[in-house]
Amino acid sequence: MIAKSLECVRFGTLFAILLAVMCGAGRARAADASAGAADAYTVITAATMIDGSSQQPRHDVTVVVHGARIVAVGDRAPPDVPATARHIDLGKATLLPGLIDSHTHIFLQGEVPAEGGYDVQLLKQPLALRAARATVAVRRALEQGFTTLRDMGTEGAGYGDIGIRQAIEAGYIPGPRLLVSTLGISTTGGYPLEGYAPELSLPKGVQIIDGPVEARRAAREQIDKGADWIKVYMTHRSWIGADGQLASQPTLTVEELRAIVDEAHGWGRKVACHSYNGIGLKRALDGGCDSIEHGLEITDEEIAQMLRQGTWYVPTLAVYYDDLDPPDTPSGRRDRARIAAHGVSFAKALKAGVKVAFGTDVGGFPWSEPIAREFAREVEAGMTPMQAIQSATSRGAELLGMSGKIGVIAPGANADLMAVDGDPLADVGTLGKAVFVMKDGTVYRNDKSHQ
Numbered sequence: 001m002i003a004k005s006l007e008c009v010r011f012g013t014l015f016a017i018l019l020a021v022m023c024g025a026g027r028a029r030a031a032d033a034s035a036g037a038a039d040a041y042t043v044i045t046a047a048t049m050i051d052g053s054s055q056q057p058r059h060d061v062t063v064v065v066h067g068a069r070i071v072a073v074g075d076r077a078p079p080d081v082p083a084t085a086r087h088i089d090l091g092k093a094t095l096l097p098g099l100i101d102s103h104t105h106i107f108l109q110g111e112v113p114a115e116g117g118y119d120v121q122l123l124k125q126p127l128a129l130r131a132a133r134a135t136v137a138v139r140r141a142l143e144q145g146f147t148t149l150r151d152m153g154t155e156g157a158g159y160g161d162i163g164i165r166q167a168i169e170a171g172y173i174p175g176p177r178l179l180v181s182t183l184g185i186s187t188t189g190g191y192p193l194e195g196y197a198p199e200l201s202l203p204k205g206v207q208i209i210d211g212p213v214e215a216r217r218a219a220r221e222q223i224d225k226g227a228d229w230i231k232v233y234m235t236h237r238s239w240i241g242a243d244g245q246l247a248s249q250p251t252l253t254v255e256e257l258r259a260i261v262d263e264a265h266g267w268g269r270k271v272a273c274h275s276y277n278g279i280g281l282k283r284a285l286d287g288g289c290d291s292i293e294h295g296l297e298i299t300d301e302e303i304a305q306m307l308r309q310g311t312w313y314v315p316t317l318a319v320y321y322d323d324l325d326p327p328d329t330p331s332g333r334r335d336r337a338r339i340a341a342h343g344v345s346f347a348k349a350l351k352a353g354v355k356v357a358f359g360t361d362v363g364g365f366p367w368s369e370p371i372a373r374e375f376a377r378e379v380e381a382g383m384t385p386m387q388a389i390q391s392a393t394s395r396g397a398e399l400l401g402m403s404g405k406i407g408v409i410a411p412g413a414n415a416d417l418m419a420v421d422g423d424p425l426a427d428v429g430t431l432g433k434a435v436f437v438m439k440d441g442t443v444y445r446n447d448k449s450h451q
């Protein structure tokens with residue numbers, strides 16, 4: 001559409017009137033088409049519905065979508081739905097809200113050693129290549145039923161996430177609704193690339209700040225350029241200390257973090273903090289982070305502080321099971337200590353009533369892996385299947401400040417839906433097998449239409 005408009009402007013005056021008529025007609029036809037879509041009714045029927053907020057599933061349901069929104073949920077379509085409405089029968093499938101992954105990296109492609117790990121992505125891959133692969137990543141997420149992602153930093157790909165978000169919103173590429181955090185923030189010594197000759201100036205996977213003034217400026221810059229969230233790395237790396245305990249390096253001071261949180265909150269934005277354990281995690285809470293990412297080892301006092309402050313927990317359990325080093329090596333022992341501590345922290349936080357949202361860190365592992373594998377880890381660590389589903393629906397929506405709009409099947413909500421064959425309450429593994437995906441009323445996948 002943009003190219004067509006430009007052509008119209010570029011032509012000379014001789015055929016100006018004729019062209020104006022042609023171009024005008026083109027625009028009018030397009031406007032009619034989009035007006036038609038906005039007016040269209042779709043009636044979806046399914047044997048079972050899990051609506052994202054109710055504790056029980058509902059059977060033999062009809063969901064009516066008008067344009068981009070859900071307008072009715074019931075046993076049958078209301079009488080005022082036109083007879084011309086499109087009907088999508090999902091048969092025995094289970095209908096759910098479109099899923100929300102609250103921790104992704106669309107610009108990362110795993111850190112596969114055979115492919116050069118993390119560093120090669122920053123050092124050798126042109127930004128256009130990374131953007132092309134991000135385009136594939138978002139399409140894969142959508143096809144798996146994830147209609148909203150909170151992306152947690154581009155890892156050296158600058159403000160590329162804003163471009164991908166725009167491309168999705170303008171309809172150039174298929175993808176989930178994106179909430180982006182752009183560069184991410186850490187301190188000198190607090191993020192890769194690392195380990196090169198000290199004379200070299202190398203790119204970093206985040207924006208580096210030192211001191212509260214730079215911290216505040218970084219938050220302002222990122223928000224000015226379009227960040228929906230601010231992502232801060234409050235710890236760096238982890239290892240087993242001389243005392244045999246899991247340790248991680250703290251990065252920002254409380255003062256630096258407070259400057260960021262103060263600035264973000266002033267703009268109505270929130271701050272997500274990568275925090276493993278120890279001093280860095282304590283500083284994350286004292287500095288007022290809105291969500292703790294990973295939280296491998298959380299003390300009872302910190303859980304109490306999270307409850308007091310209303311802090312969210314986005315644990316990303318499954319990613320820590322990937323590529324464990326051999327058990328008899330320091331890093332192998334570290335890998336196993338992380339998993340063990342993580343499970344304990346998750347169970348304690350869940351029992352205490354800490355708010356938990358589903359996040360995977362996909363991008364940290366390849367996008368070819370199923371995103372839904374996290375559900376099984378959540379259940380294994382103590383959630384009921386319904387809690388796990390809600391962590392990726394109504395709870396995720398709450399974290400993102402979008403309750404009632406996404407993560408729920410209810411009148412007034414965005415028409416973000418997915419469906420799976422089978423019963424996800426009996427086996428959350430079925431959530432990895434999307435057969436139907438709708439976002440904002442547009443169908444992106446319907447395996448049922450061929451049957």
Ligand SMILES: [Zn+2]
Nearest residue numbers: 105152361364
């Ligand atoms: Zn991450």
